[in-house]
Amino acid sequence: MFRYPSSLVLLLFLSSFALSEDRQRQPDIVVFLADDLSSADLPLYGGTDIATPSINGLAADGVTFNRAFVASPSCAPSRAALLTGLMPARNGAEENHSYPHDDVLKLPQILNELGYQTAAFGKVAHLRSASQYHFDTYDLKQEIPELRTTVKSFLETRKDSRPLALFVGVSNPHVPWPNESMIDPSAITLPPQLLDTPRTRVQRSRYLQEVIDLDTYLGELRELTNRHLSEDLIFVFTSDHGAQFPFGKWTLYDEGIHVPLIVVQPGVVNSDTKTDAMVSWIDILPTLIECGGGTTPSNLDGRSFLPVLQGDSDTHRKRIFTTHSGDRKMNVYLSRSIRTDRYKFIYNPHPEFAFTSYIDLLLRETSGDYFNQWTELAKTNTHAANVLARYHGRPRFELFDLQKDPHEQSNLVNNAETVKIQQDLYCQLKEWMDEQGDEQTVFHKPLLLNAPNTWVPRK
Incomplete structure (x- = not known):
């Protein structure tokens, strides 16, 4: 990707600024x-x-x-x-x-x-x-x-x-x-x-x-x-x-x-x-x-x-683009999204990766130790099990109607009523990623969703 040398950009920028008349403090x-x-x-x-x-x-x-x-x-x-x-x-x-x-x-x-x-x-x-x-x-x-x-x-x-x-x-x-x-x-x-x-x-x-x-x-x-x-x-x-x-x-x-x-x-x-x-x-x-x-x-x-x-x-903006590329070895997970006035489309390039973070891997008493209770509750409670499954595993595509579902709880991907919206947003997101030169780099070895023993909490 080409980047303008900062010195050249600054020179052009300052040249414009220097021409302003009678500027106040x-x-x-x-x-x-x-x-x-x-x-x-x-x-x-x-x-x-x-x-x-x-x-x-x-x-x-x-x-x-x-x-x-x-x-x-x-x-x-x-x-x-x-x-x-x-x-x-x-x-x-x-x-x-x-x-x-x-x-x-x-x-x-x-x-x-x-x-x-x-x-x-x-x-x-x-x-x-x-x-x-x-x-x-x-x-x-x-x-x-x-x-x-x-x-x-x-x-x-x-x-x-x-x-x-x-x-x-x-x-x-x-x-x-x-x-x-x-x-x-x-x-x-x-x-x-x-x-x-x-x-x-x-x-x-x-x-x-x-x-x-x-x-x-x-x-x-x-x-x-x-x-x-x-x-x-x-x-x-x-x-x-x-x-x-x-x-x-x-x-x-x-x-x-x-x-x-x-x-x-x-x-x-x-x-x-x-x-x-x-x-x-x-x-x-x-x-x-x-x-x-x-x-x-x-x-x-x-x-x-x-x-x-x-x-x-x-x-101001009709679309908001956001990216996430992980947090060292604690969170090896990529996501890209486009958000409009009403809809959010999220692209997770590697749904086979397990989503983890400092919350569930460290279980510190000054932050995420509640996750122990989540894990225990999930053994007997269907809702808790579904929440944990969603936390660790994300589908490749997610689509949410933010007017009807502001907390993004219901994934509309492949819903017949929104499939055209899904396709359009995905095309816009891919085009933007190409323009950005986004190589979707995976920076560390991931933990895999189908190997849960590899992402148990660390002692």
Whole structure:
């Protein structure tokens, strides 16, 4: 696949920017990233188990995207797509814990050349080195107590006169989850795709406690940045993918790829507004470039949704493409999907592979130990057995009517009423994969579905 040299793209991009007349100081930018947060668990998106006053307050001040999706449902490829504006097959970060190509142009590099100081604190990207993404400042400490100190100190002692692009990535609500939670496990509502067992409820309560803690820090960060940055401040809140529960993270179901996205800019972005425009994480890079006064490089997969933010459009994408290429040896599984306004089509190239993950292979008491109860329940309960069978084994094709089946429980593949839709979406997906240069690489030796003794939990 041909890639434009980053230096050439940047030169052309800056030449365009340099011609602009009487440009004013660009707005400061803050991007706040959650880690493994499903949008459905927030009251803003219909969740009922917890209160999130800071997230709700942010939404009251800006635009909430009802249909924002990541490029890939695991940490490294998702964040690489955000910071390059390219899908995984094009930027090079395909499986989890991989990295984009060195010569791919990255968002901090562009913002630096636009005149921004760039700083990243916490889990913003997976790195080989601190200079890989070209941030001026980078601190890897990602726990909230640490971020309270590092970000506050940075803003209070900062002397740089340039506008600031600040990226803050918390570890919440990524595992390990805390041993204690203020949330009563018996009072929560479990998503329909999960089995209702006592330990599942305990772990969900711990996960939700981390969401509450994240919300508290979001409020603190807004107060801090409002105090130290300019009034013209863009604040973006989102998550890299869904939660680490079965049928969420590492999957292309909406529980894995549908994420919260809120954008605030006083006086520019309408307040207390919701939009059904479909956007992808690859669209954030070109949007921020335009907000910063620059011109987007032409070779990106992402497209700016600034017209949606400014109220000039209520649509953006007609199709959302998402890919998953595994998570080292814990999840050797490939999936590709296309999502429209109504339908989701998922292509699993290797249905003979067993789907596994950190959840079922490690069974840690700080995350997935509830899977022991799932396995035991499946020995005597037909529904539980079917859920486990669906977790470990996926058919080659999956098709869901998202209007009638938002939790993607009923596969419509080969249904006479939807076979034409299935064929059309598969053709569109294959064409897009060819355009991307997607080689569908299997990065590690898989565990096979017909050899269950090879994927028993690890001790």
